[in-house]
Amino acid sequence: MSENLKTIRELAEELGVSKQRIQQIIAKLSPSKTPNKDGNRYVLNSRDVKNIKEFMGFDKDKSSTSESTNKLVDYDVYLDVIDSIKEKDEQIKSLLEVQKQTQNLLDQQQRLALQDKKLLEEYKAEIKDLKSLNMPNQGSEKDIFIPKKNSVKKTQKKNKKWWQF
Incomplete structure:
Protein backbone atom coordinates (compact mmCIF):
# COMPACT_ATOMS: atom_id res chain seq x y z
CA MET A 1 0.00 0.00 0.00
CA VAL A 73 1.96 0.68 28.92
CA ASP A 74 -1.45 -0.15 27.51
CA TYR A 75 -3.52 0.47 30.63
CA ASP A 76 -6.75 -0.52 28.93
CA VAL A 77 -5.59 -4.11 28.74
CA TYR A 78 -4.75 -4.13 32.43
CA LEU A 79 -8.05 -2.52 33.32
CA ASP A 80 -9.88 -5.14 31.27
CA VAL A 81 -8.00 -7.91 33.06
CA ILE A 82 -8.71 -6.35 36.46
CA ASP A 83 -12.40 -6.00 35.61
CA SER A 84 -12.60 -9.62 34.50
CA ILE A 85 -10.85 -10.74 37.70
CA LYS A 86 -13.31 -8.72 39.81
CA GLU A 87 -16.19 -10.25 37.88
CA LYS A 88 -14.81 -13.76 38.45
CA ASP A 89 -14.38 -13.01 42.16
CA GLU A 90 -18.02 -11.94 42.39
CA GLN A 91 -19.09 -15.09 40.58
CA ILE A 92 -17.03 -17.22 42.96
CA LYS A 93 -18.56 -15.46 45.98
CA SER A 94 -22.08 -16.01 44.69
CA LEU A 95 -21.31 -19.68 43.96
CA LEU A 96 -19.91 -20.13 47.47
CA GLU A 97 -23.07 -18.57 48.91
CA VAL A 98 -25.23 -20.93 46.84
CA GLN A 99 -23.12 -23.86 47.99
CA LYS A 100 -23.56 -22.79 51.62
CA GLN A 101 -27.33 -22.53 51.22
CA THR A 102 -27.45 -25.93 49.53
CA GLN A 103 -25.46 -27.46 52.40
CA ASN A 104 -27.86 -25.93 54.94
CA LEU A 105 -30.85 -27.31 53.05
CA LEU A 106 -29.24 -30.75 52.91
CA ASP A 107 -28.58 -30.66 56.67
CA GLN A 108 -32.22 -29.68 57.31
CA GLN A 109 -33.44 -32.48 55.07
CA GLN A 110 -31.32 -35.01 56.94
CA ARG A 111 -32.59 -33.79 60.32
CA LEU A 112 -36.20 -34.00 59.13
CA ALA A 113 -35.65 -37.52 57.79
CA LEU A 114 -34.22 -38.57 61.16
CA GLN A 115 -37.20 -37.06 62.98
CA ASP A 116 -39.58 -38.88 60.64
CA LYS A 117 -37.80 -42.15 61.31
CA LYS A 118 -38.09 -41.65 65.07
CA LEU A 119 -41.78 -40.79 64.78
CA LEU A 120 -42.42 -43.91 62.69
CA GLU A 121 -40.71 -46.06 65.29
CA GLU A 122 -42.81 -44.47 68.06
CA TYR A 123 -46.00 -45.02 66.09
CA LYS A 124 -45.09 -48.65 65.45
CA ALA A 125 -44.44 -49.14 69.17
CA GLU A 126 -47.81 -47.55 70.04
CA ILE A 127 -49.63 -49.71 67.49
CA LYS A 128 -47.95 -52.81 68.88
CA ASP A 129 -49.00 -51.83 72.41
CA LEU A 130 -52.59 -51.21 71.28
CA LYS A 131 -52.75 -54.53 69.48
CA SER A 132 -51.50 -56.36 72.55
CA LEU A 133 -54.23 -54.68 74.65
CA ASN A 134 -57.01 -55.62 72.23
CA MET A 135 -55.93 -59.23 71.66
CA PRO A 136 -58.00 -61.74 73.71
CA ASN A 137 -56.15 -63.98 76.08
CA GLN A 138 -56.02 -67.50 74.79
CA GLY A 139 -57.44 -70.07 77.14
CA SER A 140 -59.82 -67.87 79.11
CA GLU A 141 -63.44 -68.97 79.03
CA LYS A 142 -64.90 -65.49 78.86
CA ASP A 143 -63.27 -64.72 75.54
CA ILE A 144 -64.59 -67.79 73.74
CA PHE A 145 -67.63 -66.94 71.67
CA ILE A 146 -70.49 -69.33 71.99
CA PRO A 147 -73.57 -68.46 69.96
CA LYS A 148 -76.85 -68.64 71.86
CA LYS A 149 -79.94 -70.34 70.47
CA ASN A 150 -82.19 -67.35 71.14
CA SER A 151 -80.07 -65.04 69.03
CA VAL A 152 -80.29 -67.46 66.09
CA LYS A 153 -84.09 -67.54 66.25
CA LYS A 154 -84.29 -63.76 66.31
CA THR A 155 -82.14 -63.45 63.21
CA GLN A 156 -84.32 -65.98 61.41
CA LYS A 157 -87.46 -64.04 62.24
CA LYS A 158 -85.97 -60.81 61.03
CA ASN A 159 -85.04 -62.32 57.70
CA LYS A 160 -88.59 -63.43 56.90
CA LYS A 161 -90.46 -61.15 54.59
CA TRP A 162 -94.19 -61.07 53.75
CA TRP A 163 -93.71 -62.45 50.25
CA GLN A 164 -92.00 -65.58 51.53
CA PHE A 165 -95.23 -66.91 53.07
Missing part, protein backbone atom coordinates in the same frame (compact mmCIF):
# COMPACT_ATOMS: atom_id res chain seq x y z
CA SER A 2 1.07 3.62 -0.17
CA GLU A 3 3.05 5.32 2.57
CA ASN A 4 0.07 7.22 3.92
CA LEU A 5 -2.35 4.24 4.06
CA LYS A 6 -1.86 1.21 6.33
CA THR A 7 -3.75 -1.96 7.06
CA ILE A 8 -4.60 -3.22 10.51
CA ARG A 9 -1.91 -5.88 10.19
CA GLU A 10 0.79 -3.35 9.35
CA LEU A 11 -0.19 -1.09 12.25
CA ALA A 12 -0.32 -4.05 14.63
CA GLU A 13 3.18 -5.15 13.62
CA GLU A 14 4.47 -1.61 13.99
CA LEU A 15 2.99 -1.20 17.47
CA GLY A 16 3.76 -4.74 18.61
CA VAL A 17 0.18 -5.71 19.38
CA SER A 18 -2.27 -8.16 17.84
CA LYS A 19 -4.69 -7.40 15.02
CA GLN A 20 -7.57 -8.21 17.35
CA ARG A 21 -6.41 -5.51 19.77
CA ILE A 22 -6.40 -2.92 16.95
CA GLN A 23 -9.90 -4.06 15.95
CA GLN A 24 -11.06 -3.70 19.56
CA ILE A 25 -9.69 -0.16 19.69
CA ILE A 26 -11.38 0.74 16.38
CA ALA A 27 -14.67 -0.54 17.81
CA LYS A 28 -14.20 1.67 20.89
CA LEU A 29 -13.41 4.82 18.89
CA SER A 30 -16.13 7.40 18.45
CA PRO A 31 -17.96 7.30 15.09
CA SER A 32 -16.23 10.49 13.96
CA LYS A 33 -12.79 8.88 14.48
CA THR A 34 -13.64 5.48 12.97
CA PRO A 35 -11.48 4.72 9.91
CA ASN A 36 -12.92 4.10 6.44
CA LYS A 37 -13.33 0.67 4.93
CA ASP A 38 -12.22 -0.39 1.48
CA GLY A 39 -14.47 -3.37 0.80
CA ASN A 40 -14.36 -5.28 4.06
CA ARG A 41 -10.86 -4.05 5.07
CA TYR A 42 -10.03 -1.00 7.09
CA VAL A 43 -7.76 1.45 5.34
CA LEU A 44 -5.95 3.58 7.91
CA ASN A 45 -4.66 7.00 6.97
CA SER A 46 -2.25 8.99 9.12
CA ARG A 47 -5.09 10.62 11.08
CA ASP A 48 -6.61 7.17 11.88
CA VAL A 49 -3.21 5.84 12.95
CA LYS A 50 -2.76 8.89 15.20
CA ASN A 51 -6.22 8.38 16.77
CA ILE A 52 -5.51 4.70 17.46
CA LYS A 53 -2.10 5.47 18.96
CA GLU A 54 -3.59 8.17 21.19
CA PHE A 55 -6.27 5.77 22.36
CA MET A 56 -3.59 3.21 23.22
CA GLY A 57 -1.62 5.81 25.19
CA PHE A 58 1.42 6.23 22.98
CA ASP A 59 3.39 9.45 23.47
CA LYS A 60 2.13 12.02 20.96
CA ASP A 61 5.38 13.99 20.62
CA LYS A 62 7.65 11.11 19.53
CA SER A 63 8.19 10.08 15.94
CA SER A 64 6.66 6.88 14.54
CA THR A 65 9.97 4.95 14.64
CA SER A 66 10.61 5.76 18.28
CA GLU A 67 6.98 5.07 19.15
CA SER A 68 7.29 1.41 18.23
CA THR A 69 10.25 0.92 20.58
CA ASN A 70 9.24 3.28 23.37
CA LYS A 71 5.54 2.68 23.79
CA LEU A 72 3.68 3.40 26.99
